[in-house]
Amino acid sequence: MGRPVLHTRLCDILDIEYPIILAGMGGVSTAELVAAVSEAGGLGIVGAASMPAEEIERQVRRIRDLTSKPFGVDVLLPSGVSAPRDPNHRGTEAQSKDGKGEGAGAGDRPKRPRDYLPAAYNTFIDNAEHEFGLPAKGEDSEWTAGMSRLGSGDFSKRQVEAILDLKVPVFAAGLGNPAPWVERFHAQGAKVIGLVGNVKNARRIADGGTDVVVAQGTEAGGHTGRIGTMALVPQVIDAVAPTAVCAAGGIGDGRGIASALAMGCDGVWIGTAFLVSREATWPDVLKERILAATEEDTRVTRLYSGKTMRNINNPLIEYWESQKLDALPMGMQGIVSGEIMSGARQANKLELLMNPAGQISGMLHESRPAKDIFADMVREAAEIIAEGLPRRVKASV
Numbered sequence: 001m002g003r004p005v006l007h008t009r010l011c012d013i014l015d016i017e018y019p020i021i022l023a024g025m026g027g028v029s030t031a032e033l034v035a036a037v038s039e040a041g042g043l044g045i046v047g048a049a050s051m052p053a054e055e056i057e058r059q060v061r062r063i064r065d066l067t068s069k070p071f072g073v074d075v076l077l078p079s080g081v082s083a084p085r086d087p088n089h090r091g092t093e094a095q096s097k098d099g100k101g102e103g104a105g106a107g108d109r110p111k112r113p114r115d116y117l118p119a120a121y122n123t124f125i126d127n128a129e130h131e132f133g134l135p136a137k138g139e140d141s142e143w144t145a146g147m148s149r150l151g152s153g154d155f156s157k158r159q160v161e162a163i164l165d166l167k168v169p170v171f172a173a174g175l176g177n178p179a180p181w182v183e184r185f186h187a188q189g190a191k192v193i194g195l196v197g198n199v200k201n202a203r204r205i206a207d208g209g210t211d212v213v214v215a216q217g218t219e220a221g222g223h224t225g226r227i228g229t230m231a232l233v234p235q236v237i238d239a240v241a242p243t244a245v246c247a248a249g250g251i252g253d254g255r256g257i258a259s260a261l262a263m264g265c266d267g268v269w270i271g272t273a274f275l276v277s278r279e280a281t282w283p284d285v286l287k288e289r290i291l292a293a294t295e296e297d298t299r300v301t302r303l304y305s306g307k308t309m310r311n312i313n314n315p316l317i318e319y320w321e322s323q324k325l326d327a328l329p330m331g332m333q334g335i336v337s338g339e340i341m342s343g344a345r346q347a348n349k350l351e352l353l354m355n356p357a358g359q360i361s362g363m364l365h366e367s368r369p370a371k372d373i374f375a376d377m378v379r380e381a382a383e384i385i386a387e388g389l390p391r392r393v394k395a396s397v
Contacts, residue, residue: 004382006257010244010267013211014170014191015070017041018378019267020257021193021214021246022274024074024172025222025356026050031059033279035066036370041378045072045172052155053162060166070169072193075159076223077176078307078330113335117328124323125339131319132352134343164188175223175307177201179208195248195269197225197232199239206240213240214269217249221272221310221358224249224300230263237264252360254380261385272358273377277370286312286355287367295362304354306333312361316340316352 010019020042026049034044172193194205195214215236217229229249247260248269276287299313303320306327344352
């Protein structure tokens with residue numbers, strides 16, 4: 001049997017064989033997985049949410065060692081309050097004396113990221129560490145530093161400048177509007193992808209010149225919105241035409257791909273199905289929790305980043321929700337979760353860690369090489385479109 005054919009205009013836009021894009025999953029979509037998807041004929045995308053510019057450069061160079069095919073890099077472009085840029089700079093929260101902030105005392109300089117947090121959130125950290133038997137963290141940790149970066153506009157700017165300097169073929173904004181950067185990427189011949197969860201933002205990024213809009217339904221893992229994929233995708237297609245649209249959320253096999261193409265999409269953006277692949281840079285214990293999950297075992301929470309994020313449910317999420325605290329802005333909330341996750345890693349209680357996954361988790365039962373997952377998706381989608389539908393459905397116009 002020959003190689004399946006599954007071609008849309010997305011393939012022409014991105015110079016790929018099949019209209020399948022690997023979601024830029026932070027901490028998961030790194031060089032080996034990205035290269036595997038690109039080599040299979042799709043577009044691999046690095047999940048660089050918390051990566052410093054130097055790590056982005058290292059990942060890009062490694063990808064170019066592994067494949068000559070197109071690939072992309074995904075970062076978050078958050079708006080709102082940023083995390084403190086300098087750990088020795090006293091922010092207004094740390095200076096306040098009205099109970100909203102916890103300082104180290106008049107004239108003292110905070111020594112930990114958590115010294116910037118309002119008092120109630122420091123109390124939550126202490127209580128969570130006690131509740132789950134975690135060691136208290138008295139110094140900066142890699143987890144805390146990575147999570148706290150998510151709110152920094154300056155950090156995001158350095159990331160994007162690095163991607164431009166490296167002349168990466170595709171830039172993706174997993175959160176926020178890439179419009180301010182579109183002209184510079186287009187000047188290099190690069191393409192720009194933007195993710196949205198509603199029609200308003202789809203129009204906004206399309207008007208800004210984005211080449212591909214990804215309409216992501218609430219079924220998706222990680223940062224996600226409130227609208228289901230089947231309802232969202234047709235409305236986005238109509239709103240941004242003729243801009244190319246991909247579907248995301250609830251797509252984990254060839255049936256999902258065929259459905260998206262039938263709705264009028266030009267391709268798909270897939271995360272969770274590749275999150276459990278062998279190449280995914282994710283702890284095996286967390287992959288196993290996804291593989292063991294049903295469709296009802298995920299939960300949307302603001303615990304980990306401050307934004308709505310779908311995760312495999314765990315006791316820490318349940319504890320956070322029971323405390324009825326409002327999430328802090330993105331980088332600040334990352335300090336809260338980062339402190340606790342650092343302790344969880346030290347105590348080897350990995351079940352408490354952030355574990356983004358979509359509702360398709362119930363469809364996934366084994367970890368396999370990414371190329372095999374990809375090939376099965378393509379084969380099944382092509383078979384449905386070429387033979388399955390004509391065999392099962394009779395239609396005429």
